[in-house]
Amino acid sequence: MLRLLENQLLKEKVYMRQIAPGLEVFVLPKKGYVKKYVTYATNFGSIDSRFIVEGEDKELSVPDGVAHFLEHKLFEDEDGNVFDRFARLGASSNAFTNFNNTAYLFSCTDHFAECLELLLDFVQTPYFTAESVEKEKGIIEQEIRMYEDNAQWRIFFNLLAAMYKEHPVRVDIAGTAESIRQIDKDVLYKCYRTFYHPSNMALFVVGDVDPGRVFEQVEANISKRNYKELGDIKRIYPNEPLELGQDFVKQELVVSQPLLNLGFKERDLGYQGERLFKKELTTNLVLDVVFGSSSKLYNELYEEGLIDDEFDAGYVAEQDYGHTILGGETVDPDRLLERLTLGIKEAKGSGISEAQFEHYRRKAMGEFLKSFNSLEFIANNFLAYHFRQINFFTYLDVLQSVTLADVNDRLHQHLVEDSMVRSLIMPKKG
Template structure:
């Protein structure tokens, strides 16, 4: 593996995978839906932008004066995509051939914005349909409502895509302000995995950045986030939808303030092992809930850690959200955590990590996610090896508290 930081501040990582047919690359920026209040470095002025603009910008990067970038990838037989999350925006391609040309197009896609009144207006219709599609997805709604219930002020409480109303206020000018602030190379990571010559890839990227005149780092971006109080916004929220059975997601907010690097990784790994022990499919509690008919076989609990927020969530279809929440509230604090349980969980997590390397997409995703949280992928094994039953127990006592819990329910129309 070859890793370097270019003079522009761009981080480049190439992971050679001999024998793999697919070459997969992501170009990602540390800019997501929560970055809606910041200082524009070119003018020094503070700016608040419409909700959903990071996602809108992601859509619009594909538009160029000569047409849609998708066509340039299609001409090479490559596929491309992009996605926006709370924390980051990523652009990617997947190809079996002509990697250098694909890489050139990817850099051009991300580093040459072209926003006009006309193309912005056109995109509003498309994104409106995307948002309406999500509004009909119960799984999406139950998560979205949970985030609003967990957080009082942090913008992670808002939908990544914004709302039909907020995206209508987006203009080319404000898109350019966001672009200038967050798409500087020093805020970005270019990751390539495949059967490639790492040095050739490195040289190509360095040369392209020189040609674009991107030779200086921009420095730290000033982002404004409101102080998030520790208590949840609302302990219980509901929405009615045309579903067959109630859908529930239970969340535990983890008040972290700022979190990054080794501290974040340890918290994440210990929390994941904790949920595996408390509520994994091999836990007595899981069996009990399943046998009582309160959960289905997809039920599981997960921890999400980011630089300014963290939470656990669990859920699925249930005939009785109240009863499920009650049993969990009663039982989670008193589950006995044994060293054997923890060791078995660690084995299972090990397998999951090894399996990551089967899929270039999953690998790139995880590498990116940790990178922007100040974590290196290869720190994982050590962090996992260090986890002890004592730590897991302490984590449970600290994290699994009713005061930090919110419950989001989608109910069938008739109920």
């Protein structure tokens, strides 16, 4: 069945079709664009580290970093390297793994149908050998080492590891040099069998293409593979308590000045779909009012030299976890902490006014419209939201449904000291 989603304000249309046995396919035609961008993603990320493999009854717990490792290895098959085949078509291919999803993508100008076929084929053809798995470990170890020297990355993962006691979001997406040594081809095949079934995946195509032809091609490719229906995937996430693991974490690195991040752990969990989306947009409005670049707090901190223009605040909304993280580089982390804490208290005291609320909503609307220039932004976001049962096209409607009372309630409930973690990076001496 073909469905059509249209957004009048954006002047964009998305064609959607579910292809047996359950692959969701989306096509957004972008007239006049030379580039075509396609992403093929599975609802499998670094947090899916405990589950029951299809056809077995025992729980499997996999080494940290498996989803990311699998992403690397899918680019190799019996005939060699998949990058080379995209190169022959003048296309460029890539992939990324985050906490929740793994996405394989290409962008091209010519040979679109061949590129699409290649993407569908290589993602559906796992080929892991003991030798190639071993070889990849050196590469991924260097990827991990690169991030070990990256202060922004470290402060972020240190914070999550402190904030969460049990939930696997506390673990680095790529795992560690030690954990990836335990990965072998068997565990990769088990993950593949469980999570790379079409019914756990989605495809997004954006560019100047004909939706009908895309659906036909995808259907032909998928149907010849005789997939069986997949039962429910049994993912096991531990019960994460409301309280923090630790409220403070610190590391020393070679940096020019300290970095401070504050994290606020979500207490109101369990939603998917529109309710989750609304919570996300509401929280981002709150953060913009309190910490945004036209806020009183931001400008005072800037003038005092406590922050620079990279200072930022953002919220992450998932069904089983959620958090706000804010901060940046600072000369004086103690003073910054004190000022931020006071600023939050003052914001709660004065509340958010109707004028502030409308002002930031208007800004959010403009930013959303602007981002639709980017094919990558459209496709990547559409799928990431799709896996949370959210239709990304409803952004402006959901934004309109947020009320002044919503943002004020959220300000009081979310930014509370009991759920606050401090993550600090200090310059290494000598």
